[in-house]
Amino acid sequence: MKAVTWHGKRDVRVENVPDPEIKEPDDAIIRVTSSGICGSDLHLYEVLGTFLSAGDILGHEPMGIVEETGPDVTHVKPGDRVVIPFNISCGHCHMCEMQLFAQCETTQVREEGMGAALFGYTRLYGQVPGAQAEYLRVPQAHFGPIKVPEGPPDERFVYLSDVLPTARQAVDWAAIPAGGSVTVLGLGPIGQMAARIARHLGHRVIAVDLVPERLEMARRHGVEVIDSDDADDVPDAVRQLTGGRGTDSVIDAVGMEAHGSPGAKFAQTLAGLLPGNSAAPLMSRVGVDRLAAFGTAVEIVRRGGTISVVGVYGGMTDPLPMLRMFDKGIGLRMGQAHVKRWIDELMPLVTDDSDPLGVMDLATHRWPLEKAPHAYEIFQKKRDGAIKVLLQPAAA
Numbered sequence: 017m018k019a020v021t022w023h024g025k026r027d028v029r030v031e032n033v034p035d036p037e038i039k040e041p042d043d044a045i046i047r048v049t050s051s052g053i054c055g056s057d058l059h060l061y062e063v064l065g066t067f068l069s070a071g072d073i074l075g076h077e078p079m080g081i082v083e084e085t086g087p088d089v090t091h092v093k094p095g096d097r098v099v100i101p102f103n104i105s106c107g108h109c110h111m112c113e114m115q116l117f118a119q120c121e122t123t124q125v126r127e128e129g130m131g132a133a134l135f136g137y138t139r140l141y142g143q144v145p146g147a148q149a150e151y152l153r154v155p156q157a158h159f160g161p162i163k164v165p166e167g168p169p170d171e172r173f174v175y176l177s178d179v180l181p182t183a184r185q186a187v188d189w190a191a192i193p194a195g196g197s198v199t200v201l202g203l204g205p206i207g208q209m210a211a212r213i214a215r216h217l218g219h220r221v222i223a224v225d226l227v228p229e230r231l232e233m234a235r236r237h238g239v240e241v242i243d244s245d246d247a248d249d250v251p252d253a254v255r256q257l258t259g260g261r262g263t264d265s266v267i268d269a270v271g272m273e274a275h276g277s278p279g280a281k282f283a284q285t286l287a288g289l290l291p292g293n294s295a296a297p298l299m300s301r302v303g304v305d306r307l308a309a310f311g312t313a314v315e316i317v318r319r320g321g322t323i324s325v326v327g328v329y330g331g332m333t334d335p336l337p338m339l340r341m342f343d344k345g346i347g348l349r350m351g352q353a354h355v356k357r358w359i360d361e362l363m364p365l366v367t368d369d370s371d372p373l374g375v376m377d378l379a380t381h382r383w384p385l386e387k388a389p390h391a392y393e394i395f396q397k398k399r400d401g402a403i404k405v406l407l408q409p410a411a412a
Contacts, residue, residue, distance in 0.1 A: 061396055
């Protein structure tokens, strides 16, 4: 089969690799019909390559058709149309019973000290072959796959794999009071959907970005926007819109690659230049993130408010403004999305023909798998209006 493989910083290729096979009784094989490129994939493309090996298959936002199942898989069958959550969880361990599926004790990558295994996301998360491919082996398929209706296009459902549950959890963990306000930092796919979900739930949403196409997309969905290139002081601009207090909550949908942190950018770049895997111990022990977005969140949120971090961070020695956070009494929640926790709430929204979350207005580019190297490049460089890219290995 063809698959998108990693070969170095900014070097992804479409190659022929062996077809996946059933290895365990709870495995399934799906034929992938759509697979998103996530902002988190760009971290692998740019920053986190030290935890990858040449030839690793990328991608963790798939849907497709079940081709084959192991004997322990009974809730889906060949021919079913399914979405696959990006985290791999068993559904029955202590963490899964608490609906903390991203911390599944069955698939935790204990040798790296990390949580549940993820598709296509480095040895830190199990080095499981990813979903930007024609076929995908799905472990723990007795629980993971989400069956979706036939008929509507993939774009109605594919975001259930990551984007929508991640955005919904970000809003929930922001603890926005009834009728309250939230600032969303970053208007990539997660930020766009977090802003729409917060509005759908009746909150005032102010969003910050510097890319014109992203700002315009948010405006189309009724979100107030601040262009950070035009604002001399973003926290002050938010305070001017909120009676001088700041918003009740802030969602950081940017993460480690924020603009405005030159020292951390230099450290990330230097680590990326080290040979082989020699940078991995350095990143694991003394990695430093670019914290401009998080620092902005601390300044924006009102006293006693909550910051919800959904953008990926990977540092181990990040200098946090603890005095400021303590003095303001800020609440803080973060982490990978527990995908299946949110599906029952989200499914009626994506099956509603009125499209209340605008899922049909998110993807800006839809390309065959062979275009993946170009897709990564324009997404990473924010060119050609790229906000969300879907790869389509096969017809539905």
